[in-house]
Structures are given as C-alpha cells and as structure tokens.
Amino acid sequence: xxxxxxxxxxxxxxxxxxxxxxxxxxxxxxxxxxxxxxxxxxxxxxxxxxxxxxxxxxxxxxxxxxxxxxxxxxxxxxxxxxxxxxxxxxxxxxxxxxxxxxxxxxxxxxxxxxxxxxxxxxxxxxxxxxxxxxxxxxxxxxxxxxxxxxxxxxxxxxxxxxxxxxxxxxxxxxxxxxxxxxxxxxxxxxxxxxxxxxxxxxxxxxxxxxxxxxxxxxxxxxxxxxxxxxxxxxxxxxx
Ligand SMILES: [Fe+2]
Numbered sequence: 001x002x003x004x005x006x007x008x009x010x011x012x013x014x015x016x017x018x019x020x021x022x023x024x025x026x027x028x029x030x031x032x033x034x035x036x037x038x039x040x041x042x043x044x045x046x047x048x049x050x051x052x053x054x055x056x057x058x059x060x061x062x063x064x065x066x067x068x069x070x071x072x073x074x075x076x077x078x079x080x081x082x083x084x085x086x087x088x089x090x091x092x093x094x095x096x097x098x099x100x101x102x103x104x105x106x107x108x109x110x111x112x113x114x115x116x117x118x119x120x121x122x123x124x125x126x127x128x129x130x131x132x133x134x135x136x137x138x139x140x141x142x143x144x145x146x147x148x149x150x151x152x153x154x155x156x157x158x159x160x161x162x163x164x165x166x167x168x169x170x171x172x173x174x175x176x177x178x179x180x181x182x183x184x185x186x187x188x189x190x191x192x193x194x195x196x197x198x199x200x201x202x203x204x205x206x207x208x209x210x211x212x213x214x215x216x217x218x219x220x221x222x223x224x225x226x227x228x229x230x231x232x233x234x235x236x237x238x239x
Contacts (some may be wrong), residue, residue, distance in 0.1 A: 015167055015168065015182070016167060016196070016197055016200060017087075017088075017091075018165065018194055018195065018196045018200075019080055019083070019084055019193075019194070019195040019196075020192060020193070020194055020195075021076075021080060021192075021193050021195075022189075022191045022192055022193070023073065023076055023135060023191055023193050024191060025190075025191060027072050027073060027076075028137050028190060028191050030069040030072075031069060031070065031073060031137050031216065032137050032138065032214070033069060034067055034069040034070065035061075035109050035111075035137065035214065035216075038061050038063075038109070039059065039061070039109075039111055044059075044061050044062070045061065045062040046059065046060065046061060046062070047060045047061055047062045047108035048060045051108070052118065052119055052121045053110060053112075053116070053117075053118040053204075054116060054117050054118065054119065055110060055111070055112055055116045055118075056115070056116060057112075057113040057114070057115060057116055058110070058111035058112045058113050058116050058212070059109075059111045060108055060109065060110050060111070061108060061109045061111070062107075062108055063107040063108055063109055063216065065104065065105075065107060070107070073135065073216070074104045074107075076193070077102075077104050077133065077193070077195070077218060077220060078101075078102045078103065078104060078220070079102075080193075080195050081102030081104075081131050081195065081220045081222070082100075082101075082102050084102075084131060084195060085097075085100060085102065085129070085222060098224055098225070099224075099225040100129075100222045100223055100224055100225055101222070101223050101224075101225050102131070102220050102221075102222055103220065103221050103222070103223060104218050104219070104220055105126050105219055105220070105221050106218060106219045107216060107217070107218040107219075108216070108217055108218075109214065109215070109216050109217075110134075110213075110214070110215050110216075110217060111212055111213075111214050112204070112207075112212065112213040112214070112215075113211075113212060113213070114206070114207060114208050114209055114210075115206050115208070116206060116213075117203075117204055117205060117206035118202075118203055118204035119203055120166060120201050120202070120203040121201065121202070121203065122198060122199050122200065122201050122202075123198040123199075123219055124198070124219070125198045125219065125221065126219065126221035127221040127222050127223065129221075129222040130197070130198035130199075130219060130220060130221055130222070131195055131196065131197060131198060131219070131220040132195075132196060132197075132198045132200075132217070132218065132219050132220070133193060133194050133195040133196060133217070133218055133220070134163070134193070134194055134215045134216065134217045134218075135191070135192065135193040135194075135215060135216050136188045136189060136190050136191065136192055136213075136214070136215050137190060137191075137214045137215065137216065138190065138211075138212050138213065138214035139161075139188050139189065139190050139211075139213060139214075140161070140207065140209055140210060140211025140212060140213055141209070141210070141211060142160070142161070142207055142208065142209030142210070142211070143160065143161040143162075143187070143188060143207055143209075143213060144189075146158060146160065146161075146162075146187065148187050150185050157208075159185045159205050160205055160206065160207040160208065161188065161204070161205060161206070161207030161213055162185045162186060162187055162188065162204070162205055163185070163186040163188060163194070163202060163203075163204055164183060164184070164185045164186070164202060164203050164204070164205065165183060165184045165185075165186070165196070165200060165201070165202045166182070166183045166201045166202065166203070167182045167183065167184075167200055167201070168182030168183075169181070169182055170182060170183040188213065188215070195220075198219065
C-alpha cells in the first residue's frame with residue numbers, strides 16, 4: 001500500500017485459527033447408523049452431567065472410542081490435530097517444538113430439537129495444548145434452507161441453529177470505531193468438521209422447526225512422541 005511517497009505496511013493482529021474440513025457422506029452414514037442405535041437405547045450413557053448444553057428435548061450421549069463406525073472419524077481428527085499442531089508452530093515460526101501425538105480422549109453426540117441450545121462455553125483439556133471440535137451429521141430443513149446471510153436486523157432469525165465463535169470483543173458498533181468484531185457465526189452443514197483450540201469460546205443458537213440437529217463433539221490432547229517419526233497425511237488448505 002502506498003500513501004504519496006510513503007510505503008505503509010499493514011500489520012494484522014491475529015489471535016487464532018480454526019480448521020474446517022468435510023469428511024464425506026460414507027463416514028457420516030455409518031456414524032448416523034451408530035448414533036441411531038444409541039439414541040434408541042434406554043441404557044445409553046448420558047454425557048449431559050459434564051456439559052452445559054441446554055438440550056432439554058434431545059440428548060447428549062457418550063460415544064465409545066472403540067466403536068468401529070467411529071474409528072474412521074477419530075483417525076481423521078487425530079490426523080487433522082497433528083496438522084493443526086504443525087501449522088500453528090509454522091505460523092509462529094517456532095521450530096523448537098517436539099513431535100507429538102494427537103489423542104481423541106472424549107467424544108459425545110448432541111441430539112438437539114426446536115428450542116434446545118448451547119450457551120457460551122469453552123472446553124476443559126487433558127493436556128495444556130488441547131483442541132476441541134464438532135462435526136455435523138444431521139441438519140433440519142429449517143437450518144439447511146437458511147440463506148447464510150448473517151444480518152440479524154429485523155428479527156431475521158438468520159443465525160438460528162448456527163455455531164458462533166467468540167474470540168474477543170463483539171461490539172455491534174465496533175466497525176464504526178475501527179474495531180473488528182471478534183466473533184464468527186457458522187452455518188452447520190452435514191459432513192463439515194470444525195477443529196479449534198479448546199479455550200476458544202463458542203455457543204449454539206436455538207432453532208425453531210421440525211427435525212433433529214445432530215452433531216458429534218470431541219476433545220483432543222497432545223502427548224510427546226518417544227519416537228520422532230510419525231505419519232501425517234491430511235492436507236491443509238490455507239484460507
Ligand atoms: Fe462446545
């Protein structure tokens with residue numbers, strides 16, 4: 001950027017980043033088959049006592065990390081977790097970090113219906129470095145058909161059922177005082193997976209209408225690798 005004779009550098013103030021990937025319909029179908037089973041099982045373990053989700057009509061259920069139909073998802077998350085680790089330290093230009101393994105240590109399903117919501121919260125971590133995330137396996141028509149327009153004026157309902165990240169001040173009039181709002185709303189789409197640092201606060205707005213909004217949430221820990229060689233096969237697309 002040039003202002004008359006002066007060269008001006010723009011120095012961005014960046015706090016964090018989120019990974020987004022789509023895991024494909026085949027994996028989603030077999031996950032949903034498993035989730036249908038535990039949803040219908042009266043003896044399925046509830047995870048609600050560990051969560052803040054106000055899921056009164058639906059359920060929040062513990063997912064077995066040994067379940068065959070869940071293992072492909074766990075492998076994807078752990079691979080993405082390693083990519084996240086590498087990408088983070090590449091961005092911060094820190095080459096001193098040891099190789100680590102990423103471990104999915106907790107996973108649960110969230111079956112939400114009209115009026116259910118998840119208030120602003122962060123996630124606990126097993127290790128100092130932790131990632132959390134969600135993947136969508138069912139989205140009701142009323143959310144699917146929403147425009148993706150995030151304008152909330154005139155009681156638009158545009159963000160009903162959306163996931164919202166809050167990573168700083170979120171002033172409505174911020175842009176008029178040179179303050180970039182530090183929040184981001186995401187339209188949930190079946191197959192989309194989001195991976196973020198566990199401290200990053202987020203919430204889910206309620207929706208109105210027929211159908212189930214179904215997602216899986218999870219936490220990832222990082223552990224030092226004894227043997228420094230490891231495979232890392234997910235590719236990262238910078239945005
Ligand atoms: Fe959460």
